[in-house]
Amino acid sequence: MNIRQLISSFYRLFFPLTLEEMYRKMGVEIGANCKIQNGVVIDYSHYWHITIGNNVTIAPHVHILAHDASTKLHLGYTKIGNVTISDNVFIGARSIVLPGVTIGRNSIVGAGSVVTRSIPANSVWAGNPTKEICTLEAYLTKQNRVFESAPKFGEEYTLRGNISNKRKMEMRNALGDKFGFVE
Ligand SMILES: CC(C)(COP(=O)(O)OP(=O)(O)OC[C@H]1O[C@@H](n2cnc3c(N)ncnc32)[C@H](O)[C@@H]1OP(=O)(O)O)[C@@H](O)C(=O)NCCC(=O)NCCS
Secondary structure, three states, X not given: OOHHHHHHHHHHHHOOOOHHHXXXXXXXXXXXXXXEOOOOEEOHHHHHHEEEOOOOEEOOOOEEOOEEHHHHHHHOOOEEOOEEEOOOOEEOOOOEEOOOOEXXXXXXXXXXXXXXXXXXXXXXXXXXXXXXXXXXXXXXXXXXXXXXXXXXEOHHHOOOOOOOHHHHHHHHHHHOOOOOEEO
């Protein structure tokens, strides 16, 4: 057992469920093979308005909101809206998804975005408010081109693969000012 696995077992003693397991137990509809990363907030007080499909990745500190209490004082009611995150969607770190939004299948939302309107399938959106950057097809063509000549690293170059200090340095030097890819 490496140090990371040891810390993880210790953590599990006090927090036995992953965020995904916890939200699922609380009743949030979450499909199979999703990654709900640390610090993600799903609007629990209105969770039955939120649906998350299969193979969805929600990066750290994303907020998914289904209610807006800015109307409560004035109307006596809180505004609510269903949120649907479709299959294979990726939502970048620290993004905010507002009530009433649907993110279509296979779409990607950039880090730090504020998603105020629904996003169609198969596209890449980012910014505040989100704007379309490109189609998914164009994005993948671009990434594949970079991938072909970029340095690539296996699992032994990750924390889960217990990366050595030597490999960390090797990896850093191999990247220089270019992008690489890790398993
Ligand atoms: C949105 C994203 C997927 C686009 O990737 P990309 O196409 O390789 O990005 P580029 O750097 O080539 O940017 C393309 C354009 O989008 C803009 N852009 C990229 N990411 C953006 C973001 N997060 N917010 C606003 N604009 C963004 C760039 O400024 C650029 O605009 P320009 O053409 O006017 O100069 C990526 O930038 C991103 O945000 N990934 C998420 C990272 C993340 O959350 N990681 C968490 C761990 S999983």
